[in-house]
Amino acid sequence: MSKSRKIALAYSGGLDTSVILKWLQDTYDAEVVTFTADIGQGEELDSVRPKAQQFGVKEIFIDDLREEFVRDFVFPMFRANALYEGEYLLGTSIARPLIAKRLVEIARQTGCDSISHGATGKGNDQVRFELGAYALWPEVKVIAPWREWDLNSREKLLAYAEKHGIPITKKKGGGSPYSMDANALHISYEGGGLEDPWWCPPDDIWRLTRNPEDAPAEAQIVTIEFDKGDAVAVDGVRGTPFEVLDKLNQLGGLHGIGRLDLVENRYVGIKSRGCYETPGGTILLKAHRAIESLCLDREQAHLKDELMPKYASLVYNGYWWSPERRALQALIDATQERVNGEVRLKLYKGNVYNAGRRSKDSLFDATLSTFEDDRGAYNQKDAEGFIRLNGLRLRTGAKRDQR
Template sequence: MKPKKIVLAYSGGLDTSVILKWLIEKYQCPVVAFCADVGQEEDWEEVRRKGLACGAEEVIIRDLKEEFVAEFIFTALKANAVYEGWYLMGTSLARPLIAREQVKVAREVGADAVAHGATGKGNDQVRFELTYAALAPDLKVIAPWREWAFEGREDLIQFAEAHGIPVPVTKEKPYSIDANLFHISYEGGILEDPWAEPPEDMFQMTVSPEKAPDEPEYVEIEFERGAPVAVNGERLSPAALLQKLNEMGGRHGVGRVDMVENRFVGLKSRGIYETPGGTILQVAHRALEHLTLDREVMHLRDSLVPKFSELIYYGFWFSPEMEALRAFIEETQKNVTGMVRVKLYKGNVIVAGRKSPVSLYRQDLASFDEAGGYNQKDAEGFIRLQALRLKLQRREGI
């Protein structure tokens, strides 16, 4: 069925500008261009002007930075979520938020269809469309890269020139970039060779660790119930706090990752990431948990981290299993309150101290120099019971 009105997730770049014009021509209906500000540096008035010039009925821009950090990034932080050991998932966390807001805009303007510019090879198409399915299954989904005959950038440029869409005259970057307040990712082009070292002039958020200051910088981060609330004694909003740590970490070359990851669609892809503030927060958060989190609760939560991370990466933020996991993770964080001091130096984040009013650490019990309330003789029976099954196996020749 032909849609009556479409809301397009629009960035103002070549791809989504061509998609905007293509949707209007193909479906002969109004298209609303929706832009999500999740911390990428854009001239939003220029984006609005370009969208209207390409035929959008209207251009709607929403500032989602605080929601992005508070609801999505900090939730992942509380879980210590990392995909395949390295990736802090800056893109993965942004997509469900953008798609959720796109659905809201569709309801507000009376649209019956949504569209995105993700390609048929990547993860983003899945993240967008699983969110649409979970929140608005009645909306028609249009994915132009899976429908049209265009095969690459040259085809898009020809279409743009034929339709009066401005094409950037700047030299094409030899890789693709996705940026938001949490990270910048780089992939494709010259980076597709996993043996090739990325060019130093590529990085935008961080200096090279070799060129970082020779003096370390100390940072104190305060947490309440697992979420960071202050840096060096200054209470900040979630977005402002992350921005401050991005600047600090960037000065010291913190947060660079170069990995080959497994995409949900089955391909392997080389990605390079800069996540300075997020890297600082993850190290500090884990250090505070070591002080405040019960051993068995921590181990149980840690056993679920790979699954939780996978659900984020695959796009299942709004799934019932994710809702259950988030509730459990929030429960684990109720006593993760206190202060962590870290040292930033030459690409490293080094824990230099931690304290908490609800610490489970007891110096008198842990000390080798104090008797405290621990009777060392109790360990004899504990070890004997632990060893019982091992002795039985040896005795029976199993």
């Protein structure tokens, strides 16, 4: 294999990337630059720097990207009401383009000729990281150790770590038996018993949300304010994008909102089963659709719903930086100019209910929709011609069938 002079590694400090750091140094005889992203995963990052330093890493980047993540990736996606395969709120998928972007920036800034990541050769993340990198740096060389080495089990990784003196931090209580990915939007769980789609996960799998059965016995009312399609305040308290989402996560977690058990279709062709917790995102989606119901023209709303599955697939499959996703985003963002106002929601035992919405840009006209006297605002006789014209093809077809 060709040698690399300098490699930028997406580094979490966990077992996989700690082994990868040493493996890259030995296999490629290269200097390694590490990059760790804080995107709201809530993990302690203090140990990352000394672990990298132990293996001679001189350039160590630990970046707080929480606000950028929510502002420039999560919120634009929620303007589209994106759901993959009708259920998944794309919590893992949406984090990858930001990590790829910053990894490429650091690689170019520090004079690296290659980047590396810890995604396996079976999953979606390898696709997302690498498509993002190629879109932003066409000449970049990508090193994916999971597609090269023979360390294809946890036991082999642990043996390698012990042989090379790589410290592996053991989590309190022995850690989780699942492969987990967390950020400001969600936590995902895969592996372990979840590999049997008939197996019911125990309640202790969940980290963000209370069991709905144990949630408060009384519903809680929450009001969310929107400005051009983005949530800007919760219960009258304005905040940054991350602060707003964090508050919604707390409320959703308290009421057991946002749990999902899903068998999904990976881009590489494998079906996988995972559990997801997205408390704030579940509330946000409900609220955003509620405010859009007031403010969007019918055809705007229907067009968005037709385009949404395509948009969601682009995010899921790693095409955030593609021209087609950017084009869709421009259209979606154009629909959000008048999506302003407030939505009132009721949170109760795992569910989110609409409890009111209002907007200065509302298209709702009570004089048109009322069952009472509309004072001539709508001439009901107009509906006769409308129906006859729209029924013309149906009548024509029925006459043919009668012949």
